[in-house]
Amino acid sequence: xxxSLENVVLVLTLLLTEAWFLNGYFSNQPxxxxxxxxxxxxxxxxxxxxxxxxxxxxxxxxxxxxQLFEEFQRALPIEPTIRLLKxxxxxxxxxxxxxxxxxxxxxxxxxxxKEFLNKKLEKKRKSLYAKAKxxxxxxxxxxxxxxxxxxxxxxxxxxxGGQRPEHVVSSAKVLNEKSTKFIPMYExxxxxxxxxxxx
Numbered sequence: 001x002x003x004s005l006e007n008v009v010l011v012l013t014l015l016l017t018e019a020w021f022l023n024g025y026f027s028n029q030p031x032x033x034x035x036x037x038x039x040x041x042x043x044x045x046x047x048x049x050x051x052x053x054x055x056x057x058x059x060x061x062x063x064x065x066x067q068l069f070e071e072f073q074r075a076l077p078i079e080p081t082i083r084l085l086k087x088x089x090x091x092x093x094x095x096x097x098x099x100x101x102x103x104x105x106x107x108x109x110x111x112x113x114k115e116f117l118n119k120k121l122e123k124k125r126k127s128l129y130a131k132a133k134x135x136x137x138x139x140x141x142x143x144x145x146x147x148x149x150x151x152x153x154x155x156x157x158x159x160x161g162g163q164r165p166e167h168v169v170s171s172a173k174v175l176n177e178k179s180t181k182f183i184p185m186y187e188x189x190x191x192x193x194x195x196x197x198x199x
Contacts, residue, residue: 013044061117062197068116069193072125076105076132082186085135085179091164091172093146093153099139105129106136118196124189131185135178142171 017037080098116122154171
């Protein structure tokens with residue numbers, strides 16, 4: 001039996017009901033209530049997983065959410081996507097492949113099969129998804145392919161060679177600010193998943 005608050009409470013309840021029963025038994029005043037309470041506590045220890053499963057609180061819930069969390073980390077990985085959002089100055093060009101997982105996440109994670117069963121995690125996933133969609137929209141709006149097309153930038157090739165126009169500077173500022181705001185939400189979601197699913 002794994003040591004957890006739930007299991008500690010159950011064991012303490014079992015011991016208390018047993019003490020209650022034995023107190024009456026050894027004082028020659030046995031009662032039915034303590035015996036029934038003891039048997040219920042004893043049965044609960046063995047039946048708790050099935051009860052939780054029927055209520056949607058059991059290992060199936062954790063298993064589903066754990067698998068989904070692993071899928072999430074592959075869909076929107078720290079390397080290279082989150083590191084790019086965290087460290088890049090979007091006034092410069094960047095590899096298109098590094099930002100592509102953000103677009104993939106937005107395209108594929110707004111469906112019922114991507115919902116967490118844990119309500120706290122699902123609420124955070126929805127908020128994160130909304131911010132990711134907003135951020136992906138800004139990248140689509142403000143960047144264009146540059147060079148051979150493997151890189152993207154707010155500064156198009158046809159404008160290079162002179163001073164940066166104000167709209168290029170403004171676009172870089174928008175992407176930098178939106179990326180900076182997205183990172184804490186992503187990190188908060190990762191921490192929440194680890195806390196809930198590893199407890």
